[in-house]
Amino acid sequence: MTYWTAPTATRPVRATVDVPGSKSLTNRALVLAALADGPSTITGALRSRDTDLMIEAIRTLGATVEVTGDRVRVTPGPLTGGTVDCGLAGTVMRFVPPLAALGSRTSHFDGDSHARNRPQRTVLDALRALGVEVHGDSLPFDVVGTGSVRGGRVEVDASGSSQFVSGLLLSAARFTDGVTFEHVGPPVPSMPHIDMTVAMLRESGVQVDTPAETGRANTWRVHPGPIAAVDRTIEPDLSNATPFLAAAAVTGGAVTVPRWPATTTQPGDEFRAVLAAMGATVTADEAGVTAHGPDRLVGIDVDLHDIGELTPTVAAMAALASSPSRLRGIAHLRGHETDRLAALAAELTALGGDVVETDDGLAVTPVALTGAPWRAYADHRMATAGAVVGLRVPGVRIDDIDSTAKTLPGFADLWQRMLDGDAPGPSRREARS
Numbered sequence: 001m002t003y004w005t006a007p008t009a010t011r012p013v014r015a016t017v018d019v020p021g022s023k024s025l026t027n028r029a030l031v032l033a034a035l036a037d038g039p040s041t042i043t044g045a046l047r048s049r050d051t052d053l054m055i056e057a058i059r060t061l062g063a064t065v066e067v068t069g070d071r072v073r074v075t076p077g078p079l080t081g082g083t084v085d086c087g088l089a090g091t092v093m094r095f096v097p098p099l100a101a102l103g104s105r106t107s108h109f110d111g112d113s114h115a116r117n118r119p120q121r122t123v124l125d126a127l128r129a130l131g132v133e134v135h136g137d138s139l140p141f142d143v144v145g146t147g148s149v150r151g152g153r154v155e156v157d158a159s160g161s162s163q164f165v166s167g168l169l170l171s172a173a174r175f176t177d178g179v180t181f182e183h184v185g186p187p188v189p190s191m192p193h194i195d196m197t198v199a200m201l202r203e204s205g206v207q208v209d210t211p212a213e214t215g216r217a218n219t220w221r222v223h224p225g226p227i228a229a230v231d232r233t234i235e236p237d238l239s240n241a242t243p244f245l246a247a248a249a250v251t252g253g254a255v256t257v258p259r260w261p262a263t264t265t266q267p268g269d270e271f272r273a274v275l276a277a278m279g280a281t282v283t284a285d286e287a288g289v290t291a292h293g294p295d296r297l298v299g300i301d302v303d304l305h306d307i308g309e310l311t312p313t314v315a316a317m318a319a320l321a322s323s324p325s326r327l328r329g330i331a332h333l334r335g336h337e338t339d340r341l342a343a344l345a346a347e348l349t350a351l352g353g354d355v356v357e358t359d360d361g362l363a364v365t366p367v368a369l370t371g372a373p374w375r376a377y378a379d380h381r382m383a384t385a386g387a388v389v390g391l392r393v394p395g396v397r398i399d400d401i402d403s404t405a406k407t408l409p410g411f412a413d414l415w416q417r418m419l420d421g422d423a424p425g426p427s428r429r430e431a432r433s
């Protein structure tokens with residue numbers, strides 16, 4: 001195994017870092033494009049393992065996809081079926097089975113070994129309740145496509161992942177009766193991601209009723225009808241922006257992320273409030289959003305239920321702060337790329353840290369840290385969290401920096417260029433199909 005030694009900042013980090021497109025927006029755009037009533041173009045698409053897997057998935061199911069750098073042209077075709085590799089992508093595992101159910105033949109789904117442990121059953125049980133034949137409860141599984149899905153009303157417990165809701169809503173307009181989806185159970189996490197799904201469906205002309213409109217808590221209704229082809233430009237990935245902004249925050253520097261959207265459904269936008277609560281100053285102007293680090297961050301007591309994806313970055317900052325932190329509301333992170341609560345506690349403890357797993361989060365008490373190996377567990381955000389800690393702790397050696405390719409290929413170069421004060425963004429990949 002080749003370790004990547006995270007570079008230590010010898011001075012406050014000052015840079016502008018242009019991050020590529022959002023994973024969540026790109027993968028929703030791809031699914032909607034495959035279901036649409038005509039061809040569409042996605043500009044500024046993220047090109048990464050998760051999005052390339054989604055491109056392959058919709059091709060397998062019948063779409064024609066032409067890729068030129070970060071421009072993706074999708075021409076929908078009659079939905080068919082085949083073998084879908086989900087890798088470790090939650091969006092592929094949870095968004096594609098409802099699409100496959102509309103196909104004309106059986107689709108077989110599998111993925112990385114850890115993906116087999118990620119929660120999956122809720123989507124498959126929901127499909128069964130809507131009249132679809134499914135074999136299996138977790139990866140690998142088969143979805144038997146018959147060319148149509150009855151749809152109707154379904155009650156499920158989506159407390160494990162918002163993606164169970166988004167996945168069903170994305171395809172539901174193409175089900176004969178649409179879908180009325182009622183969540184029953186503890187609160188659904190990552191609600192902004194469901195708002196993102198609803199907003200994109202509406203852009204595509206789909207009639208969606210949210211709980212405010214259905215008049216029932218936790219109940220969404222998607223009316224049956226066509227999904228219009230829409231050309232989309234993808235916003236930068238604000239969750240992937242967080243380690244770079246954190247670099248300013250933990251070194252007393254200033255990092256700007258250009259093209260930050262004025263309004264967005266991305267949960268990464270909430271990171272600005274987290275930074276401010278920890279003592280950083282955040283400004284927004286025509287250059288983008290800039291984080292200015294204080295001499296020393298202060299700890300935070302925060303419920304991250306809605307923005308759990310940001311936890312690894314926040315935990316890394318908390319470990320470098322001057323006072324303790326409590327991160328709450330994130331029990332569902334145990335079902336992410338790895339058990340992120342256990343992984344963050346283990347890796348920060350291995351550096352000499354004082355990090356305790358609680359029922360629903362982490363308690364972080366800052367103490368002096370020393371360099372040691374840092375396991376990424378194939379999780380892109382564990383790798384980037386290690387890079388943040390490494391800015392202040394010499395000798396943090398990350399075992400699998402390439403895991404960042406899940407959503408941000410070229411991370412190590414971009415990180416080094418940020419430290420060199422020159423990070424205009426990853427070079428655009430050459431045209432390939």
Ligand SMILES: O=C(O)C1=C[C@@H](OP(=O)(O)O)[C@@H](O)[C@H](O)C1
Nearest residue numbers: 024161162163166189190193309
């Ligand atoms: O729909 C999406 O694009 C996502 C939803 C969230 O999943 P969970 O609700 O499982 O946390 C988030 O953490 C994930 O990175 C992306």
Ligand SMILES: C=C(OP(=O)(O)O)C(=O)O
Nearest residue numbers: 088089090091309336337
């Ligand atoms: C939870 C994440 O990914 P996924 O889409 O695979 O669930 C993440 O990117 O933090």
